Amino acid sequence: MSKRTLYDKVWDLHKVAELPNGQDQMFVDLHLVHEVSSPQAFSMLQERELDVAYPDRTVAVADHIVPTAEQDRTRPLSEAQAETMLATMDENAAETDITYYGLGDNEQGITHVVAPELGYTHPGMVVACGDSHTSTHGALGAIGIGIGTSQIRDVLATQTFAAEKQQVRRLELTGSLNDWVYAKDLMLRVLQELGIDGGVGYIYEYGGSAVKQLSIDERLAMCNMSIEGGARAGYVNPDETTYEYLEGREFVPSGDAWERQKTEWESIASDEDAEYDDVVEIDVNNLDPMVTWGINPGQAAQVSEPIPDPVELTGQERDDAEAAIEHMGVSPGETMAGTEVDVAFIGTCTNGRVSDFERAAAVLEGNKVSDDVRALAVPGSERVRRELEARNIDETFCEAGWEWRHSGCSMCIGMNGDQIYDDELCISSSNRNYVGRQGSKDGRTVLASPAMVAAAAVEGEIVDLREVIA
Numbered sequence: 001m002s003k004r005t006l007y008d009k010v011w012d013l014h015k016v017a018e019l020p021n022g023q024d025q026m027f028v029d030l031h032l033v034h035e036v037s038s039p040q041a042f043s044m045l046q047e048r049e050l051d052v053a054y055p056d057r058t059v060a061v062a063d064h065i066v067p068t069a070e071q072d073r074t075r076p077l078s079e080a081q082a083e084t085m086l087a088t089m090d091e092n093a094a095e096t097d098i099t100y101y102g103l104g105d106n107e108q109g110i111t112h113v114v115a116p117e118l119g120y121t122h123p124g125m126v127v128a129c130g131d132s133h134t135s136t137h138g139a140l141g142a143i144g145i146g147i148g149t150s151q152i153r154d155v156l157a158t159q160t161f162a163a164e165k166q167q168v169r170r171l172e173l174t175g176s177l178n179d180w181v182y183a184k185d186l187m188l189r190v191l192q193e194l195g196i197d198g199g200v201g202y203i204y205e206y207g208g209s210a211v212k213q214l215s216i217d218e219r220l221a222m223c224n225m226s227i228e229g230g231a232r233a234g235y236v237n238p239d240e241t242t243y244e245y246l247e248g249r250e251f252v253p254s255g256d257a258w259e260r261q262k263t264e265w266e267s268i269a270s271d272e273d274a275e276y277d278d279v280v281e282i283d284v285n286n287l288d289p290m291v292t293w294g295i296n297p298g299q300a301a302q303v304s305e306p307i308p309d310p311v312e313l314t315g316q317e318r319d320d321a322e323a324a325i326e327h328m329g330v331s332p333g334e335t336m337a338g339t340e341v342d343v344a345f346i347g348t349c350t351n352g353r354v355s356d357f358e359r360a361a362a363v364l365e366g367n368k369v370s371d372d373v374r375a376l377a378v379p380g381s382e383r384v385r386r387e388l389e390a391r392n393i394d395e396t397f398c399e400a401g402w403e404w405r406h407s408g409c410s411m412c413i414g415m416n417g418d419q420i421y422d423d424e425l426c427i428s429s430s431n432r433n434y435v436g437r438q439g440s441k442d443g444r445t446v447l448a449s450p451a452m453v454a455a456a457a458v459e460g461e462i463v464d465l466r467e468v469i470a
């Protein structure tokens with residue numbers, strides 16, 4: 001059989017049965033669990049007196065509600081609700097014998113940072129997690145699917161869940177990215193072009209010369225934001241970059257088994273003549289750094305590009321732009337450059353990896369955070385933090401005036417107390433800028449690459465980072 005995409009092959013290999021309602025029952029290779037979306041599913045399991053079917057395929061992490069400041073990471077947590085959630089996760093993990101990277105563990109961090117870096121995620125896997133950003137794992141040629149509470153219960157109890165096969169859109173990203181322009185910019189460009197609903201009903205396959213050149217960290221950032229475009233998942237076919245990243249990681253087979261696995265992984269990539277339900281080509285040559293100007297991730301523009309005037313838009317897009325401009329207090333026809341920022345945040349499962357901090361550090365070197373800016377650096381995992389510290393990158397941040405924290409979701413979603421206040425404007429390396437996302441209903445979020453966040457922190461306003469390093 002030829003003409004199949006990676007998604008087709010993975011689907012066929014994992015399909016257990018066709019269900020009466022037309023959905024397919026799918027086997028899950030790796031089930032990731034976190035403290036926010038799992039408690040109810042574990043309760044349902046207990047009510048029915050069921051065990052976790054495959055504890056060795058289930059990996060739990062504490063990320064959303066864990067405090068990031070050193071002094072707040074002692075138990076019991078000062079926030080009663082957070083303590084209950086964390087204690088519940090601790091208990092559920094202990095009772096079911098699943099692997100758990102809890103608070104205080106050396107490998108604790110954000111689910112979608114921890115699993116790839118430890119080598120849990122492999123090409124051709126179905127990865128499921130009660131979290132929309134499970135799409136991240138597609139960077140390694142896996143199909144990462146965000147699932148809801150009843151599906152989490154089903155996966156815990158049976159290692160399978162019911163799903164509907166989606167269509168596949170090939171995103172052919174041609175050209176190559178300018179220096180200081182990253183996968184984050186590329187993805188904001190994709191969202192600007194296709195919108196936040198453009199991918200509904202699709203899985204995105206990313207390919208083309210621009211994608212070939214991306215490191216795994218960059219591919220993780222790109223696939224992470226597939227869900228922001230409405231796609232259920234996004235992936236890159238495995239290639240030499242993938243194998244280089246995987247080789248030697250803890251949960252990746254070695255020796256003969258590695259060779260066998262590699263051959264299998266090579267066969268899982270889309271066929272040369274694969275047929276796609278849709279193909280969209282976007283040229284990324286000459287792309288400037290991107291920023292969002294609005295209140296959804298598709299309301300984005302190059303930092304050199306004017307914010308659209310709603311009168312030139314129609315229908316929903318116009319209404320959305322009007323609401324966004326009002327909330328953000330930005331001016332149509334002008335660029336985002338020069339917009340004052342109050343908070344700068346680098347971290348998250350999108351851009352909280354070693355290379356993200358490295359690039360930001362290159363911008364910060366010899367610079368100081370503007371007096372009016374609060375700047376927070378939150379490594380995506382404790383391992384990321386250790387590696388950065390071993391290379392003194394934490395010092396670059398601290399000397400520039402950043403708070404250097406422990407890992408967690410932190411200000412991405414504000415569930416752990418790291419929040420923005422009033423109508424503060426935060427430039428953030430995260431993936432969502434919806435109203436209230438970072439804690440305050442009047443707060444404003446601008447999404448950008450970590451290097452752009454660092455540059456804005458230094459200048460106190462949004463700026464093309466290339467002006468800061470020049």
Ligand SMILES: CC(C)[C@H](C(=O)O)[C@@H](O)C(=O)O
Pocket residue numbers: 036037064130131132133146413
């Ligand atoms: C809390 C969690 C279920 C949620 C998600 O589904 O993605 C969060 O991680 C987010 O980024 O909004």
Ligand code: SF4
Pocket residue numbers: 063064110131133348349350408409412413430431
């Ligand atoms: S870092 Fe943000 S996007 Fe990622 S899992 Fe945590 S809250 Fe969700």
